[in-house]
């Protein structure tokens with residue numbers, strides 16, 4: 001992965017940014033879910049997707065959610081994106097519900113890149129959707145491509161890239177708005193194990209550099225332990241929080257992969273999962 005350039009319009013902060021933001025975050029909530037429930041009603045019946053879910057995410061914190069298929073993980077993320085409304089409970093943005101909604105970045109399981117745009121235009125899409133991108137915006141898009149390891153591929157179309165490269169482009173696009181809260185819904189789920197490990201390590205590095213809060217949804221316990229300060233385990237039907245684990249392994253965690261402590265945490269989390 002290339003180093004970020006000092007002249008880059010992508011504002012990089014010291015590697016301690018995540019730690020500093022997390023220390024500040026001990027006081028400041030980015031978002032709080034309070035007793036959130038979600039019921040879907042349809043002609044074929046109703047589904048209680050979420051029941052009484054309460055969760056705080058603090059500034060600079062990395063939270064991961066693991067849980068069986070259908071336990072409401074994506075529904076929870078869609079509620080945070082304002083794509084769904086809770087049937088009960090509420091979402092409070094900011095400190096003590098000051099309603100200062102943070103800038104959000106989102107990356108989904110499918111890369112959702114537009115096939116007719118090249119990679120830098122795709123990364124710039126949040127701006128293009130508002131109108132025209134400036135030269136500075138395009139420069140920022142190119143810097144983000146570099147940040148995620150797509151240097152030299154900026155002018156390619158998504159169809160010319162590998163699956164891993166497309167996911168990297170999707171992550172670059174999610175960073176375009178300089179998010180205060182990054183939402184990741186299994187963005188690396190479809191990748192082979194080696195590529196996934198590399199992107200996970202790169203994601204940790206970028207998070208440590210930039211210090212945003214992050215919510216990752218994943219089926220991979222080791223990915224959750226690699227990245228998260230806290231791992232939330234959900235159970236299904238209805239989707240509830242079943243357990244919570246604090247992960248205080250030193251960062252970056254690449255060297256801890258395969259250590260006894262890492263394995264012990266993964267085993268404890270697996271024991272709480274209804275697979």
Ligand SMILES: Nc1ncnc2c1ncn2[C@@H]1O[C@H](COP(=O)(O)OP(=O)(O)OP(=O)(O)O)[C@@H](O)[C@H]1O
Pocket residue numbers: 040041042047048049067068069070071072073074075076
């Ligand atoms: N728009 C909808 N209308 C009706 N039911 C829905 C809708 N969206 C989700 N559901 C239901 O809500 C439940 C939770 O779905 P959700 O997609 O949040 O699960 P998930 O934990 O993300 O699963 P996976 O790990 O497979 O992605 C499921 O039973 C699903 O069928």
Ligand SMILES: [Mg+2]
Pocket residue numbers: 073074075
């Ligand atoms: Mg899902």
